[in-house]
Amino acid sequence: MEKQKVLDRIKSSMMVLVGIGTEISEKHHTxxxxxxxxxxxxxxxxxKFYFVVTLNTDDLIYEAGFDPSLIVAPCGSDRTGNVITNGHYDESGYLPQWKAYQTWLGNTLNRELVILELGVGFEYPSVLRFPDEKMTFFNQKSTLVRIHSEFPQIPKEIRERSLSVTADPVDFWSK
Structure with missing residues (x-):
């Protein structure tokens, strides 16, 4: 039932921001x-008018049918070997896409937006988690959907316009 509720919110929205966290990885799933x-x-x-921000570096997101011009991976790419965890990470590789993402975000103001946060914990909260909460707070037409097995908590200021699901996102969507 919760999955249908999420799908209904997406269907009724104008725009969707998909945030992919590290809980969605080959460490946890095949x-x-x-x-x-x-x-x-x-x-x-x-x-929908959507954009995807992924914290994962495995590049699987590019094989799934999303428009690659609507994806940004600020933590890097395993294919190029340029990932945030190596000592010589060069962030310039993702900056053009980050700029496209920022432009897209500017177009979400005062529009019906669903922020679909999937498996986003506290690895890089300044990239997704905290900005998602801030967007939800300021855009009164937005809804935050946070699905995480350990950290689905929603700040009280935005609870009325949020949905918190305690579940592994991959398992949640496979039902």
Missing amino acids: REELLAFYQEIAGAVKG
């Missing part, structure tokens, strides 16, 4: 499960 999950999300946002 490659096949992750691809099926990403394809399910891509199907859910099809026809």
Whole structure:
């Protein structure tokens, strides 16, 4: 029932921001499960004005049917070997996409927006988690959907316009 509630919110929104956290990784799931999950999300946002921000570096998101011009991966890419965890990380690789994302965000003001936060914990909270809460607070037409197995908490200031689900996001979407 909760999944249908999330799908209904996406369907009734004008725009969707998809935030992918590190809980969605091969550390927790098989490659096949992750691809099926990403394809399910891509199907859910099809026809919407969307953007995807992923904290993962595995590049699987690019194989799932999302428009690559609507994805930004600020933590890098395993394919290029340029990832945030290595000592010589060069952030200039993602900056053009980050600029596109910032432009897209500017267009969400005062519009019906669903922020679909999937598996986003506290690894890089200044990239997704905290900005998502801030966007939800200031855009009164937005809804935050936070799905995480350990950290689904929502600040009280935005609870009325949020949905918190305690679940592994991949398992949640496979039901």
